[in-house]
Amino acid sequence: DAKTTxxxxxDCAEGRAANLPCNHSTISGNEYVYWYRQIHxxxxxxxxxxxxxxxxxEMASLIITEDRKSSTLIxxxxxxRDTAVYYCIVRDDGSGNTGKLIFxxxxxxxxKP
Amino acid sequence: xxxxxxTPKFQVLKTGQSMTLQCAQDMNHEYMSWYRQDPGMxxxxxxxxxxxxxxDQGEVPNGYNVSRSTTEDFPLRLLSAAPSQTSVYFxxxxxxxxxxxxxxxxGTRLTVV
Numbered sequence: 001d002a003k004t005t006x007x008x009x010x011d012c013a014e015g016r017a018a019n020l021p022c023n024h025s026t027i028s029g030n031e032y033v034y035w036y037r038q039i040h041x042x043x044x045x046x047x048x049x050x051x052x053x054x055x056x057x058e059m060a061s062l063i064i065t066e067d068r069k070s071s072t073l074i075x076x077x078x079x080x081r082d083t084a085v086y087y088c089i090v091r092d093d094g095s096g097n098t099g100k101l102i103f104x105x106x107x108x109x110x111x112k113p
Numbered sequence: 114x115x116x117x118x119x120t121p122k123f124q125v126l127k128t129g130q131s132m133t134l135q136c137a138q139d140m141n142h143e144y145m146s147w148y149r150q151d152p153g154m155x156x157x158x159x160x161x162x163x164x165x166x167x168x169d170q171g172e173v174p175n176g177y178n179v180s181r182s183t184t185e186d187f188p189l190r191l192l193s194a195a196p197s198q199t200s201v202y203f204x205x206x207x208x209x210x211x212x213x214x215x216x217x218x219x220g221t222r223l224t225v226v
Contacts, residue, residue: 034213043117043203043217044156087155099144099163100171101205101215103156 004088006107012082014113018075022088025069030094033064035073036103037084044087044103047073078111085109115140119204119218126194126225134189134221136204142216143209145187146171147179149200150220156203162187163209194225 005023012018024033032051036044048055048062050071055062061074075082087106092098120135138145143164148156148171158171160179168179176198178190187206191198201222207215 036215038156041201041220043205043219044215045217046213046215049213085155097209099146099169099209100158100161101146101207102158102172103148105155 004090004104006086006088006104008105009108009110011110011112012075012078014080014111015077018078018082018109018111020073020075020086020088020107020109021070022073023070024088024090027068027090028092030092031090032093033062033068033071034089034091034101035060035062036087036089038087038106039081039084047086078109080111080113083109083111117204117206117216117218119202119221121221122219123222124224126191126223128194128196128225130194132191132194134191134202134204134223136187136189136218137185138187138206138216139185140206140216141184142206142214143184144207145181146205146215147177147187147189148203148205149173149198150203151200159189159202191223196225199223199225 034049035047038044050062064071085106117138146161147159150156157173162168162181201220204218205215
């Protein structure tokens, strides 16, 4: 599975959009981009995933560049409860699926009042 | 309640002792994994299983054993505890080929003195 690079930390004002970048320049055609988050000492929680197209759900939006080498997770109206570590993960869910989900260091998002 | 159940939630061991961390899921998930998380770090994969009777090593397998005799259970054994194994341990499960469907337990906080 391709490696990802994320900034170690970011701040965001409450009520504003939080844009979390992720670089995955070696991503291959069968690899999906996943985002999970971990709120203080809890188990990680799935947020959203995508392959090529932009995706939106009730939690967030995922924007993937046309060349798929980077993506951005958008929390449209960040609240204090969105303060967490956000992990961008690239994973092959096709024939190359090993069953592993590998976490990197993630981005610590601090939402401030 | 459906989900991943980890026991115990807290444990203190003396160096050299052995113990088993329990993990059970009732969602009929094929995939199960064990992670450890050290302070300020991301999750690191210890061992994983793609089905009953099948296990494999992750990123940091040394000092740990696993077995998967049933779909529901995936215990993690510490053979001879060391202070370096002080960590928070998370168990996760998912359906095959669904990187978006990982469900994590609430964690076991282990201290080795």
